Amino acid sequence: MFILIVGCGRVGSAVAKRALEAGNDVSVLDRDPLSHERLDRDQTSTWEDAGGRFTVGTALETDGLIEAGIEQADVFMAATSGDNTNLVIAQIAKRRFNVPRVIVRVADPARAAWYNEQGLQTICPTQSAIDQAEQVLLAA
């Protein structure tokens, strides 16, 4: 399976490393070249030596997405720090590049819920934190 992850922050880089370890082809796109460091940290070999791909580019620039391999991707994950950026590129991946599976990280629970209803598979870390905190608090 070929997985393209846009956004090499804490979530994007960790998911990328796990996906690569699990035997997938993984490509990561981020506008900040220094974000690559997250992919190498705590690893025995570099990201590239382990078979990973890394592209520097802005998420909204189609050229960067194509260079990172969006046309071949089976799975696309939008995990930049911007909700709106994620929601726009996820829709581009789905509608323009016909990526079969698209996952989008949205911090705002309200928008995550509405876009989920519209057929986008959203992941909302804020909602997870709320649910978890609620469980812990009510158990105490």
Add this chain to the structure above:
Amino acid sequence: MYVIIAGAGKVGWNLARELIARDREVTLIESNHERFGVVEEELEHAVQYGDASELWVLERAGIQRADLVIAVTGDDEDNILICQVAKEKYGVQRIVARVNNPRNLPHFKLLGIQPAVSATDLILRLIEHEVPEYGLVQLLALEEEHLEIIELEVVADSEAVGKQVKEITLPEGSLIISVLRNGRGFVPKGDSVIELGDQVLLILDPGLEREITERFAASGAAAA
């Protein structure tokens, strides 16, 4: 008419001013607190503080009864999202989005955000209008209505030179609406004669440009 404007930069603030001067009800939304403070001194209750891409901020501004939502922030993804939510979630009838980076225009189109206004594009069209060597100039494109207005310069060797308007066979779905000659424009009649150097304005269904260009430009120039 109730108008919500997202983004109180130069464009948003001046739009709000103009619309208020025309007795429209306007709410301007600005997410930068410092900027909000500056604008509030003039516009008072007509400006609200908040991130217009958040649903509750739009609802607080009364998006349910908005007739028009204009997204003119400096971020294209924000403008796309605000308009998409306004249109698809709240059923706002009319939206207008600003395109900051012309390279993002295809994204606006892909997601059905129309009209999308790009200052770069507008200025480019004005330049093309002033510099006739470009040949075909697209003056106006009403994409949802499937109409556009173009301007063509009549070059030597083209079949239109010296012909009456009624003798020029145009494809179905196109019409000559004006002729510019020596800096003046007129609406031609069937017996008006097209001359070399005229600029001809046509209204047409999109897709007919090439066929029409061939009537007024020599075949070699049509491709350029």
